[in-house]
Amino acid sequence: MSSVPTAAPDRLSGLLSEHAALETDLADPAVHADPARARRLGRRYAQLAPLVETARALDAARDDLAAARELAAEDPSFLDEVRSLEERVPELEERLRSLLVPEDPDDDKDVILEVKAGEGGAESALFAGDLLRMYLRYAERRGWSAEVIDAVDAELGGYKDVSVAIKARGDEGIWSRLKFEGGVHRVQRVPVTESQGRIHTSAAGVLVLPEAEEVDVTVDPNDLRIDVFRSSGPGGQSVNTTDSAVRITHLPTGIVVSCQNEKSQLQNRESALRILRSRLLAAAREEAAAAASDQRRSQVRTVDRSERVRTYNFPENRITDHRVGYKAHNLDQVLDGELDPVIDALTRAHTAELLAAGS
Template sequence: MEVTAGVGGQEAMLFTSEIFDMYQRYAAYKNWKFEILEYFPSEIGGLRHAVASIAGLEAYKYMKFEGGVHRVQRVPKTEKQGRIHTSTMTVAILPQPTEMSVQINPKDLRIETKRATGAGGQHVNTTDSAVRIVHIPTGIVSECQQERSQIRNKEKAMKMLSAKLYNAKLEEETKKRTSVRKIQIGTKGRSEKIRTYNFPQDRITDHRISRSVHHIESFMLGEEMLDEMIQTLREYADYESLMEIISENEKKNLS
């Protein structure tokens, strides 16, 4: 999972931090393993960008519905006039490939090491522990500086690179199959907002299924309410898939 602050400056970064925490709690609720691979905080406690690995029973089948643009509407803490601002952040969910599905030629990699930057205690800037890997044929870059050990950072960066390459391959395959679904299975485009968190009205709306629920604070605990929303999205996607199969069969029968 990759989260990135979008439009809205510091407020977008604060919202990104809240969403990231929500998914960390959701992983705990589902008994999944949640491992932070990258974390770039902002000055006032927000989050610019972060990457985490989520592993557990059906983790991808649930989390893939969270990929896309999340929008927040509220009065920021920094706002003196009490005006409501709209900010966004994006979530990207990539399936973690198996060793078999993505084969990377070591000759295609350029591996660089550098000193870690940012908040991280005394070990930061003392050793060249941060690792950056460039996949030369595609230009895809992966980096990790969470660990003190260069070896661990390299392992995590390779894991992220595999996921990015696998996702690129998956997107290519998806484009070949021209089927368009209201909810894309596997890869969710970032272009349109999928959900709005409206704080003044205490309402969360998922635009893909036109469903609204109230009590934002409970929703963002990342427990029953979020799980119910994702379950509804899964059911809707299953229905869409079934409708698609039926219409394809009807076309075949007609031809």
């Protein structure tokens, strides 16, 4: 390949070599005997494909430009082609520069998404239910599978707390699309219980975690305290006569995970361990990132209306993402799962920050 329009020619060379090695691995039938490994390799191969295609297109455009200039020196009819290629080469250089921004190591992972009701009481719980439905519809639109792995219902509807595992069916990484959804989401609307028609403000918190596989995080059973208890429904009403609900405490970190959505203790234990592994992976990633940069954006840990990342204004049918100034008057469509425009805006802003930082 020719020289790269960035300060990272070695990075490009390494990624091209990695893509070639993945192509060889994926052609080996033995690799596909391990579906999990084949899936990981396939995702990474698909992730590198746009960069490889752009690098090849840039090389071809540069070669064509050099040839067109030689021909134009003898035949002016080639000048139009020269001008066209002189425009195309910088476009491809810029695209390649963007693709060379260091990727998030978790971009190709599935996610566990948690929604927690916050300030606002019953209205906040109802809004948590609206957010869950929005993410489930978004997953459906993109062809992902979604599984509610734990839920604590609220008395008047919605959820106090709900966790859902979202998995890709192809090579697309879900974390790359949903990682900016974490934070406090604020809603402004007239609650169904409001007789005077006054607009109320409440909030719900969203936490997005890359789902950790067992190879990502090793959990020592000796570090766990596992308690069992009876599942309960809204208002504390018992819905299970056996101790099937599970609470796992990770003693070294103090992280506590409870699951009661499944009917068996074993299923709830496995669901709780899935969430625990993902939280431990997220904590490790955050610690490493904090050590490298004290300016890293972190997801909001408290559901405080003043620390919002996004506002959903029902009277004006408006959605506003405060981090990038995104605003649109199609709230009804967004809540029905049309999240791509706001996610694209967040992704573009993040890429621009990395480019500006010289990555």
